[in-house]
Amino acid sequence: MATSPRVPTVTPSAAHLASIRAPLLAWYDRNKRDLPWRRTKDPYAIWLSEVMLQQTQVSTVIPYWERFLKRFPTALALASAPLDDVLAGWKGLGYYTRARNLHRAAQDIVSRFGGTLPSTAEQLLSLPGFGRYTAGAVASIAFGEEAPLVDGNVARVLSRLFEVEGLPGDREREATLWELAGLLVKGERPGDFNQSLMEHGATTCRPENPLCLLCPVREGCVAFKKGRVAELPPAKVRAAPKKLTLALAVWAHADTLLFARRADSGLFGGLWELPAAEVDEDATVEETTLRLTAALGTGVKLESLLGTVKRQLTHRDLTLRMYRVSGPKRPTHSAAFQELRWCTPAEAATLGMSTAMQRALDTVVGTQA
Template sequence: MSPPRKRDTAPTAPLLPPERRERVRAGLLDGYDRQKRDLPWRRTRDPYAIWLSEVMLQQTQVATVIPYWERFLQRFPTVEALASAPLPDVLAAWRGLGYYSRARNLHLAAQEVVARFGGRLPSTAAELLTLPGFGRYTAGAVASIAFGESAPLVDGNVARVLSRLFEVEGAPGDRAREARLWALATALVPGERPGDFNQALMEHGATVCRPENPLCLLCSVREECLAYRHGRVDELPPAKVRAAPKRMTLAVAVWAHAGRLLLARRAEKGLFGGLWELPAVEVDDDTPAPESAARLSQALGTPVHVEAALGTVRRQLTHRALSLRLLRVTGTTHPTHAPAFQELRWCTPQDASSLGMSTAMHKAFEAALDAGALAP
């Protein structure tokens, strides 16, 4: 019988040598202290305001977010104010920012913060992860920036910085790549000023280590960057392959009565969930007007008749190529409730301006008015 094999007891090499880790941390913090942008949420220690900024900044440019963030805080200055507000009011304040599930989850999370935590946002990433809308990134951002926890985060900017610094291979979305990026972020964040360090990572990706034309000569950690050393900055990370947007056509009811147009509010989930719209149903590209009328009749719970086509509004969403086919309709009754919608209202253009409505549907509403929907 052969003797048992000895277990390999050699120490595992650290993910990051301590000296290199400290050089990367120091370089990024130094660059941040010298060149960080003066953003309004960086002037507050209010966890609620910081949380709001992180939610708004997902999928949205900083310049767009600033006025929305300021207006939203004026209207809902505390977690309690947000939690007690009707969801339609919250969606109306979000109007134009897109990705409305963010606003719905923000509202739900505020209600849970009041109910479970007495109106005080929990201070750890682990607790934050129990709230609606909090993933690893948002939990890490709020816990570190607002509360000083050494919680890691990885977003698109951070992934790009770490991919280049440490020559991390793999396409965006690859599980091994994502695991390594989170491991690197976890290894780097402990130390002084974890919140500032996380912001330094994000700021560096947004302003210096950019997707195209990165400013390597201005980089405060250039000497530590393996991609720069090996001439691979333009290769890492590889571009994400995006699926072609799905085509989607909606038949939109433009129904006028007594100087008002019929508006409907969708169910909370799904595309445009909880938002107001000219009542719409999904149809095929070649669906004829009589069949579109039948589907609208079913959704509204009352017979409608198509009088004329008023044109088509096309919008490009992230994952959908949307066509809104405007149909002037009429009927013998004027409904006030419908099986397919949460609410119906007959609104003047002024009434509609205060409702939460997607940008696409707002364009359709304007196009309907321009086509004479309310003309006598």
């Protein structure tokens, strides 16, 4: 059985580290983007930006961060808010586990730390949703701790600067990158230095077509000297997205529709939706009826197909089929969902709902207009 080559331990000299740290900080001072969370010293606001920026582009995050911060200006305000309000404020950002963890962490911050974020990475790691990266980011940027961080951009920069081998996700590679980040962050302005690494990876040391001629640390970049920039890091092989088809029950009563809240775990965990059941891509009407009946715990009759919505998620090709349904008994609870609720589409706008489900609801409302 073939094994991947061992990732060598990188032990840079003090001179090599210095040739990177000072020039990168100076470059950051001249070239950093003017982002709203860089204009504040509020640890809560900085934490919020770091969570939102995970898996989401800066241009998308800016208006969400501003709106969310206005709506929930402190950890106490966030902790005191109903989870539905928090999820509604997150609508459209995706990866809703981030919002649930924010809410849980805010409650921990209030109960354990008096509403003020703890100032060390070690303490931050004890909060829900705080991994090593988020703890390092908040501790260094908000509190000036010499705490390292490694995200995708930083991993790429360090891989090239120090010629770190290995595929993304390789345990020894990751340990080497964190060790290097820990060495580099020691010194003045650790928060700004960590941001300089991230900024450099986002704007200059890019995955494709890196701007090596504009790089302030190319003289210290081993990959540049050896002509290996395009090789490092090697691309991670991504699995093909899985197909997922959901049948949605559009059950109308008076001016209301039936909505369901999913279990906290799994796809769209904790969010509201038109009650859905997974079906085969080629499911018959009979099979779909059985799945929705089982999900709602009461007899369901499929009357017509109202429309189809397709969405490309990170790991799934999602198809939503909306069926007008009826039944002899309107359900008020179901073992398959946390909660069922009858409300108007306007009232549903205040619920935490995924972009895909909102698109399905908009399609349904359009067919009924």
